[in-house]
Amino acid sequence: xxxxxxxxxxxxxxxxxxxxxxxxxxxxxxxxxxxxxxxxxxxxxxxxxxxxxxxxxxxxxxxxxxxxxxxxxxxxxxxxxxxxxxxxxxxxxxxxxxxxxxxxxxxxxxxxxxxxxxxxxxxxxxxxxxxxxxxxxxxxxxxxxxxxxxxxxxxxxxxxxxxxxxxxxxxxxxxxxxxxxxxxxxxxxxxxxxxxxxxxxxxxxxxxxx
Amino acid sequence: xxxxxxxxxxxxxxxxxxxxxxxxxxxxxxxxxxxxxxxxxxxxxxxxxxxxxxxxxxxxxxxxxxxxxxxxxxxxxxxxxxxxxxxxxxxxxxxxxxxxxxxxxxxxxxxxxxxxxxxxxxxxxxxxxxxxxxxxxxxxxxxxxxxxxxxxxxxxxxxxxxxxxxxxxxxxxxxxxxxxxxxxxxxxxxxxxxxxxxxxxxxxxxxxxxxxxxxxxxxxxxxxxxxxxxxxxxxxxxxxxxxxxxxxxxxxxxxxxxxxxxxxxxxxxxxxxxxxxxxx
Numbered sequence: 252x253x254x255x256x257x258x259x260x261x262x263x264x265x266x267x268x269x270x271x272x273x274x275x276x277x278x279x280x281x282x283x284x285x286x287x288x289x290x291x292x293x294x295x296x297x298x299x300x301x302x303x304x305x306x307x308x309x310x311x312x313x314x315x316x317x318x319x320x321x322x323x324x325x326x327x328x329x330x331x332x333x334x335x336x337x338x339x340x341x342x343x344x345x346x347x348x349x350x351x352x353x354x355x356x357x358x359x360x361x362x363x364x365x366x367x368x369x370x371x372x373x374x375x376x377x378x379x380x381x382x383x384x385x386x387x388x389x390x391x392x393x394x395x396x397x398x399x400x401x402x403x404x405x406x407x408x409x410x411x412x413x414x415x416x417x418x419x420x421x422x423x424x425x426x427x428x429x430x431x432x433x434x435x436x437x438x439x440x441x442x443x444x445x446x447x448x449x450x451x452x453x454x455x456x457x458x459x460x461x
Numbered sequence: 462x463x464x465x466x467x468x469x470x471x472x473x474x475x476x477x478x479x480x481x482x483x484x485x486x487x488x489x490x491x492x493x494x495x496x497x498x499x500x501x502x503x504x505x506x507x508x509x510x511x512x513x514x515x516x517x518x519x520x521x522x523x524x525x526x527x528x529x530x531x532x533x534x535x536x537x538x539x540x541x542x543x544x545x546x547x548x549x550x551x552x553x554x555x556x557x558x559x560x561x562x563x564x565x566x567x568x569x570x571x572x573x574x575x576x577x578x579x580x581x582x583x584x585x586x587x588x589x590x591x592x593x594x595x596x597x598x599x600x601x602x603x604x605x606x607x608x609x610x611x612x613x614x615x616x617x618x619x620x621x622x623x624x625x626x627x628x629x630x631x632x633x634x635x636x637x638x639x640x641x642x643x644x645x646x647x648x649x650x651x652x653x654x655x656x657x658x659x660x661x662x663x664x665x666x667x668x669x670x671x672x673x674x675x676x677x678x679x680x681x682x683x684x685x686x687x688x689x690x691x692x693x694x695x696x697x698x699x700x701x702x703x704x705x706x707x708x709x710x711x712x713x714x715x716x717x718x719x720x721x722x723x724x725x726x727x728x729x730x731x732x733x734x735x736x737x738x739x740x741x
Contacts, residue, residue: 276654285602292599293606299592346613347563356563361528364560368529372486373479376717380478383721384728394725401718404688405711406498416501428672435645435673 258455266450311335334359396422467727478720485716489708496708503675504692507682510633510660511541516549519625520633523597524565525557525643530664531564536703537662537690538637539568544697546576546583551621553631555587555600555607557643562589566611581619586611594646601628601650628655636661641670648679662689 268291275288314328314335322328334355341352383394402408403419448454488494514520522542526534545552554569556562569586578584588611590596599606604625609615616622628634634657636647644667652659658681663671665686674680684693687710690703 289599289602289606292595292602295595296590296592296599296606299595303591348566348612353563360560361564364528365532368527372713373482376482376713376720377475377478379717380720380724383725385725394721397721398718401714405714406496406707407711407715409499416499423668423672424676427669428676431669432673435670 262449262452269446269450307335467731470727471724471731481716481720482713485712486709489705489712493705494708494712495704496711498688498691498695498704498707500692500696501685501689503683503685504689504696507660507684507689508693508696510658510682511544511548514545514548514550514632517551518632519551519553519621519630520545520635521628521631522552522554522635522637523557523647524554524561524637525593526564526637526639526664527558527560528564530639531560532702532706533664533687533690534637534639534662535561535564535568536701537684537693538565539572540690540694540697540699540701540703541635541637541662542569542572543576543699544693546572546578547697549583552584553587553604553621553625554584555596556589557593557596558639559589562611580612581610581614582621585616585619585621593643594650597646598650598654601655603627628657631657633657634659638663638667640664641667643667644670644674648674652679660684 271284271288271291275284278284311332314332317328318325318332338352338355341349341355345352347353379397382397385391385394399415399418400422402411402415403417403422408415408419445454522538522545524535524538542552554565556565566586566588569584572578573580573584580586587600587607590600590607592599604622604627605616607616610619625631628651634647634651636643636651636659638644638647638661644661644663647659647661651657659679660682661671661680662684663686668685671680671683671685675683684690687703687706691707694700694704
């Protein structure tokens with residue numbers, strides 16, 4: 252019975268939705284197909300919202316257990332629980348546009364998020380500094396490409412020589428785009444094959460927990 | 462230059478590099494340099510598509526960004542929004558990330574007040590819709606699938622949505638996109654499914670992913686990262702924070718080149734000297 256619940260029923264749902272979306276895309280002039288497809292898409296939006304709630308509950312359970320067992324860093328988990336309960340209470344009671352909610356979000360989440368992204372800058376500069384090491388042909392190509400790309404993107408390069416942007420544009424549109432197209436096409440084919448194999452029951456990776 | 466100094470340079474600790482970057486980034490932040498930028502062809506094409514819009518036309522603006530990338534594409538979205546409002550174009554908006562909703566809404570209200578626009582008549586904002594690509598597909602198929610806007614107002618009460626049902630009813634789709642997955646979703650769900658004209662503003666990390674779509678004509682125009690946003694500010698004669706960010710970008714990238722070439726030359730000199738000593 253558990254096999255039916257864990258593997259077969261999810262597979263039936265998957266086949267239904269895949270066929271629904273494919274048929275909706277390819278067949279026009281069938282109102283019931285369009286309406287069913289639109290309803291399915293709207294329903295998935297609701298399911299996604301619930302999955303976020305589920306994720307938050309699982310995270311809180313982890314925090315509670317960690318705090319109860321006094322694992323290393325449990326104080327941070329307690330802080331996380333308090334903040335979570337505060338935000339949920341304010342959000343549900345007064346809405347996310349309430350000044351308290353906005354203040355906590357803008358004063359804590361936003362600066363931390365921006366700081367995390369900004370730290371990437373220093374790591375990239377540090378890595379870039381050590382990248383300029385000529386050992387072989389590949390490293391020469393890397394250095395030359397890196398230099399030309401940087402000079403093509405900053406105004407400094409344009410003022411040094413007006414054709415730097417053209418070179419950068421060529422690097423972007425010919426070798427880079429070509430490589431990316433190959434990756435995108437193979438990824439798309441791989442995804443299609445995975446879905447077909449999952450539908451036919453050949454691939455069970457998605458339902459591996461049986 | 463002595464060998465000791467060169468050796469110290471190539472084994473320079475990271476904290477000193479970080480310090481250099483910090484100083485270099487801080488200078489234009491405190492005192493903007495106003496480095497002039499040349500408007501690129503891509504920005505001109507993007508702007509020409511906006512220029513084709515007539516007063517009363519409706520466009521859809523989809524923004525997905527976290528707080529970390531908001532200074533890049535969020536600011537660009539605000540710049541685009543100002544231009545659209547200046548042209549009396551009506552705008553429908555939605556976000557694919559929660560952070561966007563929190564950060565964008567106060568700025569949207571500020572810009573709306575600046576141009577004397579009215580919510581529900583000249584613009585409406587759905588807020589954050591969970592589901593990313595599915596949310597985009599759902600909204601594109603039926604604008605009435607989300608029953609309320611970000612303020613909780615039923616959308617039947619918003620006159621802007623009169624006679625608008627799907628993405629085919631709007632003149633243009635503009636995406637402010639953070640990741641290559643978002644870009645692929647726009648192409649799949651908007652351009653390929655409905656044939657809608659798409660313009661995008663993307664982060665620097667999406668440029669490689671965007672170029673194939675641009676070459677194939679699936680994206681009609683693109684603004685590339687901070688540089689594209691700054692160029693758009695210049696071309697619309699509303700310089701703002703992105704133009705200031707260009708100064709930081711120039712100095713930091715310049716410092717990467719200077720440090721990198723210095724490292725390369727130092728390393729080469731040391732290895733040549735070591736080779737000569739071995740030959741002796």
